[in-house]
Amino acid sequence: MINLDESQATRAQYTSLYLSVLILASLCLGFLLLAPVDALAQLIASFIVLIVISLCTKEARHTQRYQFYFRTIALVLAIALTARYLLWRGIYTLSYADVLSCIVVWLLFIAEIYAGVTSVLGAIVNAYPLTRPLQTLKEVDPATLPSVDVMIPSYNEDAAILEVTIRAAKMLEYPKDKLHIHLLDDGGTDEKINAENPVKSAAAKARRHDMQALCQRLGIHYHTREKNEFAKAGNVNSAIQNTHGDLIAILDADHVPTTDFLDRTVPWMLKNKKVFLVQTPHFMANPDPVERNYFTAFSCMPSENDMFYGTIQKGLDYWGSSFFCGSAALLRREHLDLVGGISGESITEDAETALDLHKMGYESVYVDRPMVSGLAPETFDAFIQQRMRWAQGMTQILLLKKPYKTQGLKWYQRVGYMSSIMFWLFPFARVIFILMPLAYLVFGLQVYQASLLEVIAFTIPHVVGAYMVSTMLFGRTRWPLVSELYELLQCMFLLHALVKVLIKPRAPSFVVTPKGESLDKTYVSPLSSVFYWLLSLLVIAFFAGVYKLVTEPLLWELTVVVMLWNGFNLLLLLSVLSVLLERKQVRKQARLPATNSVVLHMENEQGWVGHLMDLSLGGAMLRLKGEGTTVSEHAVLRSWSHALNRYVNLPVIVLDFDKKQNTLRVRFVPETEEQKNELVAFTLCDSRRWLSFQRRRMREVSYWFGAKHVLGVGLKPVYLHTLVLVGRLARKSGLMASPVKDKQ
């Protein structure tokens, strides 16, 4: 007891010392950041600081003893450079001649402050990402395990999608007497069945019937309710009142859990009774529209949500503020009851619930292992719809819950929530950054009162420093310029949605993101028109800039700076055009790489050994070993299933056989319930497979490689378009001979 007191006293003493040094050093730094310095002196200092940041980030990326020390130095340096830049902007550059200029100048500065604040919050959140060890229930007496209700809320999803999820849930490694699966059907509520519209009413009745039949067939519980109040939150809360499990696992309709989901998450609930949430990543088994239409590099570059689940949630976990993401999570009923179930004030009920419980002092855990595979929205339209919900929901939390001053939250939890929420205000800043060059180039408004030398001394180091640190923090999970691309794609739509929330914070309603849509033809997204307008404006600005450069040579410094800025926007905008071209999707399910060894048993009882090349629920591609393979139309694929811990035998139909490569494509044709379960387990229930796939694409690239890749991919269609157009013009003008047409 005495020792404990001494230890606490020593700790408090050290804390006081640390804080004293910190305050003193911060005051000195604050003074130096405020201290005025001419541009050339600042240029020298800034570039030396950039060199130091570069060296520190390099050291921070290597696993070594002082890795996190260098990481901290780099973060503080970059934050200091950003603060220096914003102070300089605020003190010296905000001059204007008229009211209009004043508005424009301040809009731009506010956008820059926003960007600065979010990058500082991001740096704090991601300073020390937490990597938790894997836990298992293998050593725990099954009798002591808590009971678990697995809830699968559904609104209008296909039965086929739900069946896969339910089958996977049923195969979870957990004592069967303590595992209860529930389908929460909001598509067949009494309200919908009694709808005035007879067509809708009939459809609801049919859905309830189908869902009840599905549940009966698969042996799970069916739930529905009277009214569709509070959307998904209301649906889950209704089910909570009718179930009794100690823990509640929530899975979206398309979120297929791996068999070890509970084995890896429940231990954290057992270790600490204050834990109300164990969240796991959402692993997307198919590319989103940007990945499919733009990069076509789904399997070799990080996915969009890899940054959030691979880095940010780990950072939030360190600060005890990882939050509920609506699915792929385990919650404690006891704690949920304290806040009346899932919160429903906003349309992002998940984050809101976590906030309510965090402020009561309960804790959350983030397990960084992909154990749920879901579907990303297939179309750009659906993608935007999903992001609008997130943006509106997070803004609702900001306005209604005010996490920055919520009682009960620790300061770092407030920082964590504010970081996550403020990110979604990016449309305001992004739109300002896109349109601001026009204000100067077209309308002649002074948007940025600085010389070229000052821009090089203050602005460039701030931007470069921020990029360096961003690469250090997110380099493995987000390639350079990808964030800009995603923001650009969403900003105009999200801006509209955010303005609506700001005007009426309680107005937005929950809209289910369409999943599992099929694209049977290539077409231009109906949301494209706004980008055409933007593109036209930026092209006008470009030519206005050229005109300004010629007619006002004295302003060349500022004009060049703004034109470069406009050029960057133009380049990004040109490259996003290819995203808007929705490409035809050949397969219903995206095939992901696989390497399992397999034996293919032919009808003639021959067996051929080989390995998988890719795999999906529908089929697979495999390469056989040996020569002289003869392939029959029907076969049985035998392979070891890590999920089930035994061999599975899956009937297949051979679609195509390439004798030269010795590869063949097969389609799974499970016949029995057991085979269907085995197929789901083999294809979707092995977390090691998702982990390996994730690691394969989460690799770090240099800034220049990433930027080159993004711009290269984006500019290729533009380049091709230009080539074609120039060729056509040249032929018309006779400069180039027309290709000789083959008359036959």
Added chain:
Amino acid sequence: MKNNWLTFFMLLGISLTAHGQSHVYKLSDFVAGDSIVRLTGSSASLEVAIPLSSVAEIERAIVQLDVTSSQALLKDRSQLFVRFNNATIGQIAFDPTRPALTSEVMIPKSLWRKGFNTLSLSVSQHYANQCEDGGASELWSEINLYNSTLTVENTVNDNRFTLNELSGFFNPGIGGQRDVQLYTASEPNPSVIEHTLPLIAQALALRNQYQPLVVKHAVFADNGGLPTLEDDAQDTWSEETLNRYRRSAWYLDADSRDRVHVLVGTAQALTPVLTEDEKKQIDGPFLKAQRTPAFVIGDEVIVPASYRLIVSGTSDDQVQDAATILSVMDDAINVTSQVKIVSHTNTTASSLQRNRILMPDNHYTFEDMGVSSAVFRGKGSFNKRVSFRLPADFYVIENASVDLLLDFGYGASIGPGSVMNVTVNGEFVHGLALDNTHGQVFRNYKLRIPARTFKGGVNIIDLDVVLNAPLAGVPCSIVASNHLAFQLNNSSAIILPDAGHVSVQPDLSLFSQTAYPFARFASAPHTIVAVPSHAFFDSALTLIGKLAQVAQTPLLNIRVSVGTQVSEEGSTIVLGTPDSLSELEQTQFSTAIASTQKWSYRLQNTLYNHIRTMTNDKSFRGMEVDGYTVQESELGEQGILLAQAHPLSSEKDTLFILAAQTPDVLNERVKDLISLSLWGQLAGDFFAWKDNLAPTLAMQVSSKYEVGETEDRWLYLRLWFSNHPWYWLIGFIVAVLAISTVLYFLLKRRNKEIQKSW
């Protein structure tokens, strides 16, 4: 024969006496810029402004022109017209067979006006009788202004000498006085030496504007003996003769005919030279312009008539007050011979300095600055110059800008190539094509000019306008150009940004342009000109007069200190010889002048040939001097001006050392230094010269340091950090490392605590 020659010289002497003084001026003295002016095109003109003092009467004036013309010019049609105040006084025909010519033109006496007179040299140049290209390259002629002269004989007019005539005597124009003697009693009170005489030197130098004024101090004998008269019959001095003699300026030790000298002292001190009546008039601070009669005995002028200015009072303070008012008063409204000052306000050093400059963070119209509107008519190139002063230590942040709001317009039917160009201190900042054939009027035409284009001291905005006639569109047809018009209104304005008061020292260039650090803007700390003995006093007064001219305001904060002790506070100019300077603490100096000299020879240092404008010096290279040589030698005929950090001052002040081998040599070198030609060449912090043409050596040998107004420490800090970015960087890195280390420990500790819970 010998007698004939003697007679001739006697007649010449009489003639000169009768016709006053004769002066020869080079025309280049009246024109800034290149001394050879080339006039091109079918018609062109050069205007030379010739100032004339208001007290001068021109007896005779001849302009001699040295002209070279193109051999392609057509005889009879190509001519040079010489006009004086718009009256044609000569027409010189260009002869292709005699391309070089020298011609003399008499300027009629009646055409001269007080103030500025305009000598116009216009050419009409043609190479063909028709179908001529007015801009053809062979249409040219050159006027060599350096070789062209203006010979003037002038006298002083016979007007009553009143105080308003002072500006006529001390005038930059022809007939103006270039030296003056200040007379005091033989042992004047120290305050007269320290304050009053420097003030009077400044007051008179300011009237001379830019023309140098050599100031001498002399004393009158307390009991002046009577001169010996040649005429034995008059040998005995009657009462009447004695009174006449006492009323004259008998104490003058040089011929001061037609020139003003100054009597300085209390009424009591001036007793030997004033009559009782005159003394009675002095019952307060007193100024009097007086014409003293000649003392003539028979035909002999024993004491010539003269003009004298009395600066007096009943006490030394009153004399100083009178001198102060003399330095600030507008002569024009004092059409009287004497004034007694009852009281005066707002005559502090700082307020006077502030009144001469444009204040930062303010808006001024051209009208406020005394600039008139300009109208340009017809074809040709025109210029409107706007000159104004900014504080010497004008220091602005990097991206500050000055807004110039121009109100101007031009008439219809303007031709191609018509432009308005704007330059600031010779740096091109804006150009506008005047290309609207219907004419155009602009109000508040805004030019945002980087404030760093402006500097402390005098700034010049030039608006150069070229008006061309429209093209006729028909060969050999020329459109008349008399309809062309351009107008610049004096409602145009300038908006100055907020600025600090920081300067980088030592900088002789800034010293020469603004008199900094003796003239400042925000404050006027005491400054000193230290002389080791009275022998250096003339040099000190002359130099102080020059500083006032440069500052364009009397520097009430400057005083003269006699003795070898140098004050420990305030910027100081120490005058001396190597011997007298031996007592000055110079051990810290990289260059020192004493009985042994310490020279930083150019090849001993990396800075050997670099003189940089210190305020724009962004190189941050070390300014330390690496090596020097200590030697024993004499300065010879040269003068040396050094500027270094004051070694004794607790504040950052500058110590100037002005040295020559002897007091006399120093006096001569000071005269050279204040000349128009040499003063403008001051640069660096080490300046040596032997004549008034060019320095023998100008270098930068000292470490630079900043001088700023204490109340604006923020701007001072900016300058300091800008010049020492490494300190900023080191502080920044150290602070970041400290913060990072603490954060790292805190983060690591939290991580350990989390891991414990696993």
